[in-house]
Amino acid sequence: MNRVAIEYCQDYSRIKEAVDRIVSCTTFPDCQGRTILVKPNILSDSRPEAGITTHPALVKEVVALCFERGAKKVYVGDSPGLHNPGFRGQNCGMDEVCRQTGAQWADFSKSPQSVLLASGERVKVASVLNEVDFTISVSKFKTHQLMYSTGPVKNVFGLMPGLNKSPMHLRHPSREDFAAFIVELFKVSKVVYSFIDAVIGMEGSGPANGTLRHVGLLFGGADAFLVDRAQALVMGYDEADIPILNAARLAGLMSERPDYPILDPADIVIPDFRRISVERPKGLFSSLILPFFTRSRDRRKTARRPAPQFDNSRCIHCRRCVQICPAGALRHDGQITVDTAKCIRCYCCAEMCPADAIRVEEN
Numbered sequence: 116m117n118r119v120a121i122e123y124c125q126d127y128s129r130i131k132e133a134v135d136r137i138v139s140c141t142t143f144p145d146c147q148g149r150t151i152l153v154k155p156n157i158l159s160d161s162r163p164e165a166g167i168t169t170h171p172a173l174v175k176e177v178v179a180l181c182f183e184r185g186a187k188k189v190y191v192g193d194s195p196g197l198h199n200p201g202f203r204g205q206n207c208g209m210d211e212v213c214r215q216t217g218a219q220w221a222d223f224s225k226s227p228q229s230v231l232l233a234s235g236e237r238v239k240v241a242s243v244l245n246e247v248d249f250t251i252s253v254s255k256f257k258t259h260q261l262m263y264s265t266g267p268v269k270n271v272f273g274l275m276p277g278l279n280k281s282p283m284h285l286r287h288p289s290r291e292d293f294a295a296f297i298v299e300l301f302k303v304s305k306v307v308y309s310f311i312d313a314v315i316g317m318e319g320s321g322p323a324n325g326t327l328r329h330v331g332l333l334f335g336g337a338d339a340f341l342v343d344r345a346q347a348l349v350m351g352y353d354e355a356d357i358p359i360l361n362a363a364r365l366a367g368l369m370s371e372r373p374d375y376p377i378l379d380p381a382d383i384v385i386p387d388f389r390r391i392s393v394e395r396p397k398g399l400f401s402s403l404i405l406p407f408f409t410r411s412r413d414r415r416k417t418a419r420r421p422a423p424q425f426d427n428s429r430c431i432h433c434r435r436c437v438q439i440c441p442a443g444a445l446r447h448d449g450q451i452t453v454d455t456a457k458c459i460r461c462y463c464c465a466e467m468c469p470a471d472a473i474r475v476e477e478n
């Protein structure tokens with residue numbers, strides 16, 4: 116269970132070899148007669164070469180592997196932040212993966228089910244979870260403005276259909292609370308195995324507006340938290356800085372002794388990888404004194420983060436940012452204006468902007 120395999124994979128034409136090698140030295144689930152959900156990261160329905168979504172070559176290989184091992188039925192599905200009716204991953208290549216492999220597309224927006232998390236919070240998730248025996252998370256190696264890195268654990272956020280997601284940022288505005296929420300959601304996700312597509316990754320202002328980076332790796336393992344941890348280490352983060360890993364530790368879900376049968380992340384850290392700067396309290400005033408003068412602890416925490424910057428010259432007036440903003444902080448009157456007092460710095464707007472007109476300042 117605690118094995119995380121990391122293998123070199125220089126380009127997507129070699130993905131089958133890398134998948135086979137990774138699966139051969141980790142605990143891959145028994146697929147015989149099972150119904151399985153393969154869950155890629157489809158943040159938005161962009162072309163594979165944009166590097167925002169899991170590459171279809173990997174998803175195709177994972178589906179083929181499930182069928183080779185006797186799966187009865189395989190679903191592929193995810194739900195972007197703005198889920199248009201009839202969405203089936205046409206641009207990002209998932210529709211084609213389904214056609215070529217015999218997998219069935221799962222439309223998460225159809226009759227989502229309401230589930231009660233162990234934390235007592237009720238959320239809507241894709242009803243396909245009722246039907247499947249387990250889920251395989253197939254995420255993308257990317258930085259993330261809020262969580263610093265996004266991997267197989269954060270990938271379960273997509274199980275919540277479309278606009279059900281963004282209000283969660285309002286309920287859990289601090290990085291710590293949002294990470295704890297994701298860990299609770301993970302518990303109902305049925306994820307038993309995880310891959311990370313790190314052939315081409317994203318650095319800088321991820322998960323949508325960063326810079327593509329050839330990483331040349333594939334990650335896999337049965338413990339999603341350890342796979343996530345390995346990714347963070349290769350990016351050069353200290354694991355103690357990653358909110359999801361801290362939340363997992365607090366929830367008693369973090370195994371302390373990972374085993375690396377192929378590559379050890381300590382040996383393949385990318386020294387010049389452009390990470391998101393880790394937010395730290397800036398001295399005595401902001402950590403101890405300022406809280407007494409601010410309206411709430413969460414407000415103080417989010418206000419420390421950089422606000423999104425709008426470049427109206429690039430804006431194509433699609434209003435996606437206005438639709439997704441959970442705080443009602445954006446207005447479109449010919450151009451976009453942001454009410455920084457309302458903005459909770461969730462960065463959903465930047466993730467959804469198709470014109471790269473919203474940037475988050477990199478520290």
Ligand code: SF4
Binds near residue numbers: 462
């Ligand atoms: S303006 Fe952007 S960053 Fe601010 S709350 Fe709205 S979606 Fe989040």
Ligand code: SF4
Binds near residue numbers: 429436
């Ligand atoms: S999402 Fe981007 S392009 Fe669309 S209205 Fe907002 S800023 Fe403009």
